[in-house]
Amino acid sequence: MSDEAKTAVELVAEQRTDAEKAAVQQQADALVEGAGISVDKAATVWQRLMGTQATFTFVALLALVIGFSVMGAGKFNTGSNFVNLAQNVAILTVLSMGATFVIVTAGVDLSVPSAVILGEVFAVKALSFVTVGDGTGVDVSGENTTATLLLVALAGSLFAGLTVGLINGFVVGYLKVPALIATLGTLGAGLGVAYLMQNGVNVATYALAPVATGQLIPGLPNLVLVAVFVALGSGVLLHLSVFGRHTYAIGSNEEAARRSGIKVERHLLKVYAFAGLMSGLGGYLSVAYFSTTSVAGHSTDNLNAITAAALGGTSLFGGIGTIVGTVIGVWIPAVLNNGLIIVGVQAYWQLVVVGFVLILAVWSDQLRRRSRSRR
Amino acid sequence: MSQTSAGASPAGTAAGRVPAVAAYGIEKQYGQVRALRSASFEAFPGEVTALVGDNGAGKSTLVKCLAGVIQPDAGRIQVAGRDVVMHNPVQANGFGIETVYQDLALAPDLDAAANVFLGRELRRWKVLHNAKEMRRRTAESFAQLGVGMVQDLRVPVASFSGGQKQSVAIARAAMWAKNVILMDEPTAALGVIQTKKVLELIERVRDSGLAVVFISHNLPQVLEVADRIEVMRLGARVARFSRDDEGLTVDRLIASISGAYRNEPETGSENGQGAAA
Numbered sequence: 085m086s087d088e089a090k091t092a093v094e095l096v097a098e099q100r101t102d103a104e105k106a107a108v109q110q111q112a113d114a115l116v117e118g119a120g121i122s123v124d125k126a127a128t129v130w131q132r133l134m135g136t137q138a139t140f141t142f143v144a145l146l147a148l149v150i151g152f153s154v155m156g157a158g159k160f161n162t163g164s165n166f167v168n169l170a171q172n173v174a175i176l177t178v179l180s181m182g183a184t185f186v187i188v189t190a191g192v193d194l195s196v197p198s199a200v201i202l203g204e205v206f207a208v209k210a211l212s213f214v215t216v217g218d219g220t221g222v223d224v225s226g227e228n229t230t231a232t233l234l235l236v237a238l239a240g241s242l243f244a245g246l247t248v249g250l251i252n253g254f255v256v257g258y259l260k261v262p263a264l265i266a267t268l269g270t271l272g273a274g275l276g277v278a279y280l281m282q283n284g285v286n287v288a289t290y291a292l293a294p295v296a297t298g299q300l301i302p303g304l305p306n307l308v309l310v311a312v313f314v315a316l317g318s319g320v321l322l323h324l325s326v327f328g329r330h331t332y333a334i335g336s337n338e339e340a341a342r343r344s345g346i347k348v349e350r351h352l353l354k355v356y357a358f359a360g361l362m363s364g365l366g367g368y369l370s371v372a373y374f375s376t377t378s379v380a381g382h383s384t385d386n387l388n389a390i391t392a393a394a395l396g397g398t399s400l401f402g403g404i405g406t407i408v409g410t411v412i413g414v415w416i417p418a419v420l421n422n423g424l425i426i427v428g429v430q431a432y433w434q435l436v437v438v439g440f441v442l443i444l445a446v447w448s449d450q451l452r453r454r455s456r457s458r459r
Numbered sequence: 460m461s462q463t464s465a466g467a468s469p470a471g472t473a474a475g476r477v478p479a480v481a482a483y484g485i486e487k488q489y490g491q492v493r494a495l496r497s498a499s500f501e502a503f504p505g506e507v508t509a510l511v512g513d514n515g516a517g518k519s520t521l522v523k524c525l526a527g528v529i530q531p532d533a534g535r536i537q538v539a540g541r542d543v544v545m546h547n548p549v550q551a552n553g554f555g556i557e558t559v560y561q562d563l564a565l566a567p568d569l570d571a572a573a574n575v576f577l578g579r580e581l582r583r584w585k586v587l588h589n590a591k592e593m594r595r596r597t598a599e600s601f602a603q604l605g606v607g608m609v610q611d612l613r614v615p616v617a618s619f620s621g622g623q624k625q626s627v628a629i630a631r632a633a634m635w636a637k638n639v640i641l642m643d644e645p646t647a648a649l650g651v652i653q654t655k656k657v658l659e660l661i662e663r664v665r666d667s668g669l670a671v672v673f674i675s676h677n678l679p680q681v682l683e684v685a686d687r688i689e690v691m692r693l694g695a696r697v698a699r700f701s702r703d704d705e706g707l708t709v710d711r712l713i714a715s716i717s718g719a720y721r722n723e724p725e726t727g728s729e730n731g732q733g734a735a736a
């Protein structure tokens with residue numbers, strides 16, 4: 085076939101008379117406008133919004149914020165409390181970006197804690213290789229740190245996260261091992277490696293503090309800035325890029341994606357690599373924020389990230405999910421926790437409430453799926 | 460048992476014309492099952508070729524070979540008279556062949572435009588997709604093809620009816636096909652009006668000069684739209700008919716589908732017929 089050959093549609097178009105062409109154009113315009121369905125356009129936009137899980141969760145978040153603002157007036161609804169909250173959720177926000185991509189492909193990543201901890205360990209290891217003055221990079225205080233140190237540590241973290249992610253992606257994509265087991269395996273193995281490297285002992289360093297507590301924008305900790313930046317970037321990647329569209333396609337119908345020429349295995353490798361990078365970055369931010377590694381910590385980071393994505397409407401069956409939804413899903417448990425403490429209720433109620441809301445959210449996702457496939 | 464028309468070349472062969480797509484002596488085995496036994500097939504430009512046969516006759520398997528989805532164990536596939544080897548559907552697309560699969564192969568969570576352009580997205584700045592332009596072109600193509608059933612290009616196709624989904628799948632094929640469109644049972648799940656629309660679509664694409672291959676169990680429908688009919692049985696072609704053959708009736712078709720009639724010579728590798736899986 086020569087490249088100049090025309091497609092069936094082009095050939096059909098050529099056979100049209102001028103009068104027909106005009107009519108066809110009119111129909112096409114109507115389709116683009118969506119005029120076919122919406123006598124009242126606003127109504128359909130509203131319906132579409134109402135149909136999404138993200139809207140449901142957003143309303144829930146709004147209700148929580150308003151409720152606590154009334155009950156804990158003067159304490160909950162202060163600028164400093166919101167900045168505090170934003171700082172608390174920043175690292176989970178980064179981790180949840182990776183989780184969202186993975187879950188949209190109908191996968192899951194349980195290895196987040198090991199990738200985060202390896203990210204921490206490799207950050208401090210990298211620092212310790214760089215000597216500053218008489219000591220090592222690890223000994224440097226926040227005021228005396230250098231951009232080089234920050235970047236060297238970042239490279240260490242990203243390398244660790246990427247490695248875990250690439251292993252996950254290879255095992256899930258090419259070896260076709262179910263993601264649940266593949267990432268359970270790298271969770272255990274990664275933790276083991278981290279313990280071996282550290283002998284179970286944590287390393288403290290203030291070298292990265294400026295990344296978390298510094299303020300490029302006065303009043304806004306850099307940690308929050310990084311989270312916002314990562315969320316925006318992830319949003320562009322998932323919703324506006326071809327990469328994101330292929331991610332949805334694979335989660336929606338893997339065989340259709342394959343027949344369309346999408347290299348499914350390679351794409352899964354990239355998605356898990358992205359998730360690994362996010363976990364590595366999470367480890368970096370964690371060292372920056374807490375000024376120490378925490379090899380015994382982070383054990384529920386994977387579940388928290390999955391919870392955030394699921395609360396935000398990302399379907400565990402793949403093909404559906406938004407970054408905005410996940411961000412809202414990150415905030416709900418955090419706001420509950422913070423608000424309950426402020427109004428003097430045992431914060432453990434947060435766990436109970438979030439647990440049941442999560443079940444409710446996934447149940448409603450399933451109901452929606454069932455109702456639409458009935459048509 | 461089966462009678463072979465003596466002498467002259469079988470009805471429905473078109474001497475001197477070059478098939479848009481053809482297969483000769485195709486073998487395909489799945490474990491113990493010989494799905495195709497020296498199967499042959501031809502489809503010509505500007506014609507609707509119907510592929511009929513009982514369930515399990517090997518129609519879908521043959522179409523998948525022509526679509527590059529599976530690779531035959533033996534045999535030749537030709538596009539416009541030249542031997543080709545296709546390792547995947549994208550290579551078939553490169554030869555101007557597009558397929559409407561029996562299971563449609565749409566991504567239900569994506570909208571119609573995203574499905575139509577899946578794997579061939581229009582881009583902005585190399586990495587971003589150009590959703591607006593893809594939607595515009597999809598709308599134009601749907602209008603050209605008279606796909607009036609799809610009304611909203613922004614909702615996931617999961618919420619579409621069977622006929623709407625079918626329209627999207629066919630329109631997608633027509634938007635990219637430069638040579639051949641293969642359709643596996645495109646009307647099987649449709650109501651009367653939707654079926655009529657799809658058949659109109661098939662004829663419109665045929666009139667544009669492409670080769671249309673379609674599988675159907677609805678024999679009156681086949682007689683209505685097909686220019687040529689090829690009959691498969693137990694993994695091989697057993698009969699060929701052309702629209703203006705005298706004696707071409709539903710009964711004659713049924714006879715060839717069931718094995719009571721054939722106008723194709725038996726090929727050597729068909730011998731094990733009695734012991735079919």
Ligand SMILES: Nc1ncnc2c1ncn2[C@@H]1O[C@H](COP(=O)(O)OP(=O)(O)O)[C@@H](O)[C@H]1O
Binds near residue numbers: 494514515516519
């Ligand atoms: N992927 C497969 N694995 C095993 N057997 C298959 C596969 N695809 C088709 N077959 C077998 O090959 C034969 C032909 O199937 P198919 O081409 O789907 O027939 P048709 O479309 O004519 O109904 C059947 O016996 C079927 O069971």
Ligand SMILES: [Mg+2]
Binds near residue numbers: 518519520561
């Ligand atoms: Mg079939």
